[in-house]
Amino acid sequence: MAMKRVIKGVHVIPMGMANAFLIEGDDGLTLIDAGYPNKEAAVFDAIRGLGHSPDQLKHLIFTHGHPDHIGSAAAIVRETGARTYMHQLDIPLAESGGPFRPMSAAPGLLRRVLCKLFYPPGWRVDPVSIDQPLTPGEMLYIAGGFDVIHTPGHCAGQVALLWRPGRMLFAGDVCMNIMGLGDPIGFESLEEGRASQRNVAGLSFETAGFGHGEPIAREASSRFRNKWCNKSPA
Numbered sequence: 001m002a003m004k005r006v007i008k009g010v011h012v013i014p015m016g017m018a019n020a021f022l023i024e025g026d027d028g029l030t031l032i033d034a035g036y037p038n039k040e041a042a043v044f045d046a047i048r049g050l051g052h053s054p055d056q057l058k059h060l061i062f063t064h065g066h067p068d069h070i071g072s073a074a075a076i077v078r079e080t081g082a083r084t085y086m087h088q089l090d091i092p093l094a095e096s097g098g099p100f101r102p103m104s105a106a107p108g109l110l111r112r113v114l115c116k117l118f119y120p121p122g123w124r125v126d127p128v129s130i131d132q133p134l135t136p137g138e139m140l141y142i143a144g145g146f147d148v149i150h151t152p153g154h155c156a157g158q159v160a161l162l163w164r165p166g167r168m169l170f171a172g173d174v175c176m177n178i179m180g181l182g183d184p185i186g187f188e189s190l191e192e193g194r195a196s197q198r199n200v201a202g203l204s205f206e207t208a209g210f211g212h213g214e215p216i217a218r219e220a221s222s223r224f225r226n227k228w229c230n231k232s233p234a
């Protein structure tokens with residue numbers, strides 16, 4: 001599977017069963033997340049396919065430190081020299097390459113099966129060092145600006161990133177969009193995860209990208225609100 005354009009300036013890159021996103025900014029290329037291990041060629045192919053070279057990848061921002069989001073990071077950084085960003089609670093995961101914190105499966109049979117299949121906490125991946133911790137509430141001056149929103153629950157150091165120029169939310173694993181918008185496969189804390197879902201559903205954005213599943217190109221925040229916020233009378 002090859003990359004696909006989501007909106008102007010943003011492409012989704014399938015990296016195994018997880019997505020990465022490539023953003024073309026005036027200040028170079030930015031990658032959100034780094035997929036499963038051994039998928040770095042998909043990123044380099046995408047960069048070249050857009051007429052750039054790998055050394056133009058300047059920033060690699062992680063939504064969280066799970067193995068399916070950092071798996072190819074070390075190889076990508078070796079080739080590109082990209083600067084890396086992650087919430088400080090997950091930095092030890094990235095810099096050790098595992099083991100990872102345990103999660104309980106999200107409610108429902110499908111998620112219980114997926115969680116067993118796709119999240120072995122004892123997994124090891126190539127460690128990657130993080131250059132800059134992400135601070136919740138900060139605006140990151142990259143590619144025109146990202147708001148950093150702390151979204152714990154699935155993973156303590158998870159953030160969602162709201163890209164201002166394209167009004168696109170990078171949701172990480174706050175939720176996924178496989179057979180409809182719904183829970184990620186598991187939670188470290190279900191209660192915190194629900195609070196984070198409601199928190200992002202209160203934001204205004206047009207487009208949403210997920211760690212797993214298809215992006216939603218238009219009117220995404222109203223889909224989030226219908227799913228996670230109490231409907232108020234019009």
Ligand SMILES: [Zn+2]
Nearest residue numbers: 066154155173
């Ligand atoms: Zn995850």
Ligand SMILES: [Zn+2]
Nearest residue numbers: 066068173211
């Ligand atoms: Zn994931």
